[in-house]
Amino acid sequence: MTETLYAIGDIHGQLAMLEDALDRIERDGGPNARIVFLGDYVDRGPDSRGVIERLRQGxxxxxxxxxxxxxHDRLFEWFVAPPVPRQDSHLLIGYHWFHERIGGLETAQSYGVxxxxxIRQKELAAEFRAALPxxxxxxxxxxxxxxxEMGKFFVHAGVRPGVPLADQDEExxxxIRQEFLEDTRDHGALIVHGHTPVKAPELKPNRLNLDTGAGYGRPMSIAVFEADEIFALERSGRVRL
Structure with missing residues (x-):
């Protein structure tokens, strides 16, 4: 029997889009379909709490x-994990998790916070922690x-070119963005990622980007991997990439 694997790009609090994606996958591959979610479940969209609860339920x-x-998931984790909120050094000066361009405000609202x-971050983090289910x-x-799996390396943002996949750094x-996106080398596996929004699933010889901007209200993308073939899974069915 041919092995089939699915991947879903950035979700960003879009519970209705996630449910639609899961319905499409179940119609295509059945209730036991194997799915890799590429991260960024929270921020920007209206129901980060609902997305996390849906994934936990599954x-x-x-x-x-x-x-x-x-x-974005780590930004959330670092803010609410005790003892005190942690700031991510990757955020630009003047930015914080609740900055309008980051999207933590929408996540907080989904939890009723x-x-x-x-912002008094220490007190707010304690309140947020208490609100978490x-x-x-x-x-x-x-x-x-x-x-x-299947000759693919699934990750949220990408990999550092020239570094073995087993030795990649969490940061x-x-x-990572441009250093990875602009590199054309073979990384030892096809890198399946999100993180950088594109208009449609973007397949290059060494990578596949599935972040199509769901956090900004654009469609959420699904890829299907079967043997050596790759498809986008649309409402109408599979479309070869």
Missing amino acids: LAEGRNWICLKGN DVPER DGHLAFLQGLQLSHR DLLW
Whole structure:
């Protein structure tokens, strides 16, 4: 029997889009379809809480799912994990998780947490922590950074060119952009990633980008890997990439 694997790009709080993607996959591959989620479950969209709960529910039901960590998921984790919020050095000066360009405000709202104009981060983090349902922080902390299967290397942002896949650094796996996107070398596996929004699934000889801007209200993308073939999974069915 031919092995089939699915991957879903950045979700960013878009629960309705996620449910639609899961429905498409189940119609195509059945309820036990193997799915790799490429991270960035939270921020920007309206229901980050619902997305995390849906993923936790699927894992609890024994679904054949692999959930990877994105940079936004780590921003959330670092803010709410005790003892005090941690700031990510990758954010530009003057930026923080609740900056309008980052999207943490929408995540807070999905948990019923009000973010005052003047943020007292330590107190807000304690309030946020108290609002988290059981298991949500543990879910974030337990996310994998990468997954290798079927000659593909699944990761949120990309890899550092020239570094063996087994030796990649967490910061690159979550945050790298231009150094990876502009490199044309063979990385030892096809890199399947998100993180950098594109208009449609972007297949290059050495990588496949599945972030098509769901966080900004654009469609969420699904890829299907079967033997040596790669498809996008549209509502109408598979489209070869």
